[in-house]
Amino acid sequence: MDNFIFTNTTKLVFGRGTEEQTGEMIRQYSDCRKILLVYGSERIKRDGLFERVAASVRAQGMEITELGGVKPNPRLSLVYKGIELCRREGISFILAVGGASAIDTAKAIGVGVPYEGDVWDFFLNKATPQTTLPTAAVCTIPAAGSESSLSAVITNEEGGLKKSINLDLIRPVFSILNPELTYSLPPYQIGCGVVDMLTHVMERYFTNTAEVDVTDRLCEALMKSIIVNGVKTYQNPTDYAARAEIFWAGAVAHNGSLNVGREQDWASHRIGIELSGKYDLAHGASLSIVFPAWMRYVYRHDIDRFVQFAVRVWDVDIAFAKKEEIVEEAIRRMCAFFRQLGMPITLAEAGIPTDGFEEMADKATFGDTIPVGHFVPIGRQAMIEIYKLCAGNRSLG
Amino acid sequence: MDNFIFTNTTKLVFGRGTEEQTGEMIRQYSDCRKILLVYGSERIKRDGLFERVAASVRAQGMEITELGGVKPNPRLSLVYKGIELCRREGISFILAVGGASAIDTAKAIGVGVPYEGDVWDFFLNKATPQTTLPTAAVCTIPAAGSESSLSAVITNEEGGLKKSINLDLIRPVFSILNPELTYSLPPYQIGCGVVDMLTHVMERYFTNTAEVDVTDRLCEALMKSIIVNGVKTYQNPTDYAARAEIFWAGAVAHNGSLNVGREQDWASHRIGIELSGKYDLAHGASLSIVFPAWMRYVYRHDIDRFVQFAVRVWDVDIAFAKKEEIVEEAIRRMCAFFRQLGMPITLAEAGIPTDGFEEMADKATFGDTIPVGHFVPIGRQAMIEIYKLCAGNRSLG
Numbered sequence: 001m002d003n004f005i006f007t008n009t010t011k012l013v014f015g016r017g018t019e020e021q022t023g024e025m026i027r028q029y030s031d032c033r034k035i036l037l038v039y040g041s042e043r044i045k046r047d048g049l050f051e052r053v054a055a056s057v058r059a060q061g062m063e064i065t066e067l068g069g070v071k072p073n074p075r076l077s078l079v080y081k082g083i084e085l086c087r088r089e090g091i092s093f094i095l096a097v098g099g100a101s102a103i104d105t106a107k108a109i110g111v112g113v114p115y116e117g118d119v120w121d122f123f124l125n126k127a128t129p130q131t132t133l134p135t136a137a138v139c140t141i142p143a144a145g146s147e148s149s150l151s152a153v154i155t156n157e158e159g160g161l162k163k164s165i166n167l168d169l170i171r172p173v174f175s176i177l178n179p180e181l182t183y184s185l186p187p188y189q190i191g192c193g194v195v196d197m198l199t200h201v202m203e204r205y206f207t208n209t210a211e212v213d214v215t216d217r218l219c220e221a222l223m224k225s226i227i228v229n230g231v232k233t234y235q236n237p238t239d240y241a242a243r244a245e246i247f248w249a250g251a252v253a254h255n256g257s258l259n260v261g262r263e264q265d266w267a268s269h270r271i272g273i274e275l276s277g278k279y280d281l282a283h284g285a286s287l288s289i290v291f292p293a294w295m296r297y298v299y300r301h302d303i304d305r306f307v308q309f310a311v312r313v314w315d316v317d318i319a320f321a322k323k324e325e326i327v328e329e330a331i332r333r334m335c336a337f338f339r340q341l342g343m344p345i346t347l348a349e350a351g352i353p354t355d356g357f358e359e360m361a362d363k364a365t366f367g368d369t370i371p372v373g374h375f376v377p378i379g380r381q382a383m384i385e386i387y388k389l390c391a392g393n394r395s396l397g
Numbered sequence: 398m399d400n401f402i403f404t405n406t407t408k409l410v411f412g413r414g415t416e417e418q419t420g421e422m423i424r425q426y427s428d429c430r431k432i433l434l435v436y437g438s439e440r441i442k443r444d445g446l447f448e449r450v451a452a453s454v455r456a457q458g459m460e461i462t463e464l465g466g467v468k469p470n471p472r473l474s475l476v477y478k479g480i481e482l483c484r485r486e487g488i489s490f491i492l493a494v495g496g497a498s499a500i501d502t503a504k505a506i507g508v509g510v511p512y513e514g515d516v517w518d519f520f521l522n523k524a525t526p527q528t529t530l531p532t533a534a535v536c537t538i539p540a541a542g543s544e545s546s547l548s549a550v551i552t553n554e555e556g557g558l559k560k561s562i563n564l565d566l567i568r569p570v571f572s573i574l575n576p577e578l579t580y581s582l583p584p585y586q587i588g589c590g591v592v593d594m595l596t597h598v599m600e601r602y603f604t605n606t607a608e609v610d611v612t613d614r615l616c617e618a619l620m621k622s623i624i625v626n627g628v629k630t631y632q633n634p635t636d637y638a639a640r641a642e643i644f645w646a647g648a649v650a651h652n653g654s655l656n657v658g659r660e661q662d663w664a665s666h667r668i669g670i671e672l673s674g675k676y677d678l679a680h681g682a683s684l685s686i687v688f689p690a691w692m693r694y695v696y697r698h699d700i701d702r703f704v705q706f707a708v709r710v711w712d713v714d715i716a717f718a719k720k721e722e723i724v725e726e727a728i729r730r731m732c733a734f735f736r737q738l739g740m741p742i743t744l745a746e747a748g749i750p751t752d753g754f755e756e757m758a759d760k761a762t763f764g765d766t767i768p769v770g771h772f773v774p775i776g777r778q779a780m781i782e783i784y785k786l787c788a789g790n791r792s793l794g
Contacts, residue, residue: 006408009406214618232434
């Protein structure tokens with residue numbers, strides 16, 4: 001186990017009807033008179049969520065200024081607009097209602113308001129935020145990840161630069177997680193979310209750090225629960241119990257507790273991001289295609305870790321066959337799970353051609369100068385091989 | 398799953414040599430010039446720990462005022478002395494070096510200094526702390542529990558009243574956990590600590606709350622790791638890897654993350670506390686005697702939960718025998734584990750007579766008016782039956 005520092009200061013308020021506590025929660029952290037409410041979709045107005053949240057805020061004597069129109073890959077221009085609004089209106093608390101895009105926008109506005117320079121300086125590492133307006137979130141998507149994280153990712157439309165800031169200062173002071181708020185999400189989005197949270201655990205699980213038994217077992221436990229409850233919640237969106245397990249699993253998967261003292265990988269996320277960027281493929285769908293291929297490419301690097309994964313997570317019998325076949329069986333079971341979630345496992349199933357591999361591999365590795373991932377560093381040629389393997393993934397049955 | 402709020406703001410700094418970061422860490426939270434250093438045993442002076450911590454504090458330009466002599470079941474009189482010292486010397490940060498007793502003392506001093514009344518008011522629920530001096534800890538015992546908790550337990554010598562305060566305000570701002578600092582603990586204390594952390598998980602695990610799959614599995618994962626690494630670290634105190642797993646397992650067991658959304662039990666702790674109080678028995682040793690007996694008394698209340706515990710934690714085959722025998726087998730394996738840790742499993746082994754059951758049961762249940770525990774509420778007569786069962790615990794082999 002490596003030395004580490006673990007901290008996560010965000011208070012999580014979980015369960016049915018908890019959005020009605022929003023106003024009281026803000027009051028615990030701030031004596032503000034005015035808040036900025038950041039959101040994306042108009043869906044939250046149609047389905048009554050906006051009004052429930054707003055009523056609880058107004059009940060505490062606070063005024064709401066709205067900033068709608070957040071888009072996926074949230075934009076710097078909207079962050080500027082939010083900063084200007086906060087300054088003009090004397091706003092001192094920012095509430096996001098939505099998924100990661102709304103929360104990241106809120107975080108960026110938070111550090112931008114008290115800063116005299118350009119908030120983009122922080123994303124270019126030209127300056128470090130010293131203070132922030134407090135932020136909080138009402139989450140409408142499981143596995144947003146941003147609800148208690150120290151990260152915000154913003155895209156600068158000029159040049160299409162996507163950059164992040166990462167520091168404890170920007171964690172939301174609280175986040176409200178009501179599984180019922182996700183009942184109306186389309187099944188495809190749920191499938192993507194379940195794949196995403198499983199891979200958040202796997203990126204932490206495949207490590208070169210020796211002797212990490214506690215976190216290994218916690219990762220395995222969470223993966224098993226995601227597998228069981230992921231299928232249930234995909235098949236029956238209004239099963240509260242299953243949706244609650246998945247919502248909480250998504251939060252635990254990404255709150256930093258499962259990667260303490262261990263190197264993480266993250267190659268598959270990087271390889272998938274290129275697919276998403278070039279072919280407009282959903283993040284979760286890129287991962288259900290890339291992860292099996294990545295596994296087949298790297299498992300010989302530490303086959304015993306993959307056997308452990310096969311036996312403990314996918315219930316493959318340790319005496320099933322020789323090690324390679326045990327691992328292959330686990331990958332096939334994982335692919336079958338992805339299929340049960342309506343996810344693609346091959347490029348062809350996602351309608352993606354096979355002629356873009358070199359371009360994507362060049363881009364991700366900066367022309368083969370910086371490999372991606374840590375379990376096995378993946379250079380340009382290795383990435384091309386993994387994209388080729390993506391064409392041939394097989395599942396059970 | 399029940400609705401819940403989860404928060405834990407303490408920053409944990411884990412690993413070899415981390416006590417040398419103490420000064421820098423304090424500086425992150427405070428511009429104090431003077432700190433109070435609270436400790437118990439003189440062992441920390443003999444083995445050099447005190448000087449390493451002090452050097453890192455002085456390197457940040459801070460002065461140290463010492464408050465030694467903390468005893469197990471820490472005393473109110475020492476808290477008063479600490480409050481007076483802080484006020485007289487203008488101290489604005491409190492560092493505990495030790496186990497739960499030192500940390501609880503620091504927490505009580507922290508809330509006492511800015512309060513105009515008597516700090517004991519807080520423990521009698523006559524007043525609620527509104528503010529505190531920041532506190533932090535360098536831990537010398539695994540499973541102290543107090544290192545990130547919201548609790549402090551103090552004993553008022555006048556009348557022997559032992560009372561607690563519980564609020565987020567008093568969590569340490571950071572805690573330093575270096576497994577190496579525990580190498581010199583006697584084996585008996587390690588055995589007690591391992592039993593204690595396993596039971597911290599079990600008190601959370603045995604619940605009447607339905608549909609708590611994520612936390613069930615996380616509990617099971619942690620118990621398995623405690624079982625594997627507990628024996629290793631007992632047998633070889635300087636095996637860093639095993640000691641690190643146990644140290645981290647102890648922190649996770651008690652940081653509040655494993656009981657979210659579920660009712661907890663805690664009858665066995667309450668039943669054991671009477672044994673400890675009356676016969677001066679170590680906390681861990683009381684639990685290795687009481688828990689098997691409690692299990693035998695209550696398992697029929699929800700035998701399927703105990704079968705799950707047997708199969709997933711103790712690897713009893715689901716087709717081993719009928720349910721009662723599966724559970725009995727798990728309890729016997731647990732007792733064998735306690736024995737491997739040098740712990741008693743019967744009252745006789747701890748030299749405890751059988752004539753005090755009624756007195757202890759009367760005291761714990763306030764004359765049969767308030768039962769203990771939640772999984773099955775245990776009244777006076779039930780508690781006497783459990784003490785009787787403690788006489789007859791059996792292990793494997």
